Amino acid sequence: MAMFILNESFYVDYLQFKVRWARSMYKPHTYTSDMQYPHTIFWLVYEGSWKLHALDRELVAKPGDLLVFPPNTLIGLNRGENESIRYLSLCVDLKIGNLDLATLYDLPLSTSLSDSPQLESFTSVWLEAVRSFDTLGELITSKMPGLSPAASHTHIIHTDISLSFLGLQGVLYGWLKQLLTIMRSHLPDEPLRFDHRVMKVCDYVRHHIDKPVRLREMADHAHLSPSHLSHLFVKTLGLSPLEYVRQVRLQLAKEMLAHSTSSVKEIAEMIGYGEQSQLSRYFSQSEGMSPLQFRNAATSANSL
């Protein structure tokens, strides 16, 4: 009997799973803000109740509710009949290939887990993630005092940080498994079939985003004709290849606005816009706000 081996073809950039934060949060009933953040945010409410707006819906978050905000959701927290609230918060990049997992699986904005037998173990793995994240954060802060690693070209591999990171990552895989297990009955068995070559081109785009990317080059990279590539893109992602490139640029711009102090001009250069004005115009058209307004909204979202 041939022994089973998990080879490259089963992976295809299988899952990207990067945590941004894991926290236990408190917000007073007077807190009010409009926010937007370029990554997926999960909340598990355990005390208090809040009215909020998201995805054109108004909802009330109550204890036992799991909230899922896909990347770039506009979230409005409006003073009103809110009580102060306590919740667990987790912010992640979570992608299969280049597809956001919350969007791919169409996870509902709000799910009540208060009757779920898994609520207790899900809460406990989430708390463990919060503790692991705290430990990692303290380590990084103490080993890299005052240092913004982006500011220097040098990257240091710290053994203790790596160990702490591994522990956190293990807990987070457990968290994600529990999340999807709890949601399993609502999830499609096969959310998507896609063509390898689409993913290959998506990879190509990500690595060439600081330069002009042309359809012909994208097609060549996958050994396809431009029209065949366009067809596959629309079928898989609902976007033409060049629309996809614009989406990637926009998403990267948002991430850099949220996470860095780079100027709009610097960001425009890094994502292959020759002129700052071009990025600003496209950003405003597409998002209904300027890059700097987005930066403000994302900075508020830092405290979600």
Add this chain to the structure above:
Amino acid sequence: MAMFILNESFYVDYLQFKVRWARSMYKPHTYTSDMQYPHTIFWLVYEGSWKLHALDRELVAKPGDLLVFPPNTLIGLNRGENESIRYLSLCVDLKIGNLDLATLYDLPLSTSLSDSPQLESFTSVWLEAVRSFDTLGELITSKMPGLSPAASHTHIIHTDISLSFLGLQGVLYGWLKQLLTIMRSHLPDEPLRFDHRVMKVCDYVRHHIDKPVRLREMADHAHLSPSHLSHLFVKTLGLSPLEYVRQVRLQLAKEMLAHSTSSVKEIAEMIGYGEQSQLSRYFSQSEGMSPLQFRNAATSANSL
């Protein structure tokens, strides 16, 4: 107080961790083979004792021994005074950036854990990985019957396979954390400092390996002069940029020889060698065996 956020700059392709297999193995005392495999293999012996050759050393593997074979180690299992042996086996790709972790940390070929208080929990997490891997393998085999996924362009995301994969991955992070914790006192605190731009160029190489890669393009990609890039490469990796490209090609050739049924001609094309003869010549010079001899050695290693 600003809340801690783990942003892009802390990751930089932080850790690639892909499992190839996790197994509980038995080998009769008569088993004999010379093997080489392009990934890292870990063994934990729990019964029997074996003489083997690796890295120019002869060693006897006994119960409680942890063996670490870095990628491409020549392993000789020679009939002699061997008893039949039972061990847990784990084969992984394990890299920080582009650097193999076993090599980076200079993990010893053999470490006796028989007196270690952690042996029991390490064994138990390893057994859990074996069970999770079996479950995943059965699922993949049943959902993709007879299908070599590489043979088709279509990739299906199966929810149950994803869930099983998440469970396995979580266990493996736990396994790795335990491994490094057990080894911690032998590990340097900072095995390496490297320049972000070297990693950026390594990424570039990986994504352009099917075409000729020139020093000038590599340097342009990192906004460096060719001589500055060469200096950084030698300092970080001990190789010039073009030697690095050759190493990557060689490693990819080995992986494809081990995992695919592609011909040497097809492999030569996929890794940017115009002519099969060019790859064969370089392979033989560097490895002391032909590509097909390597494929045989790797096929034997499949049963390690």
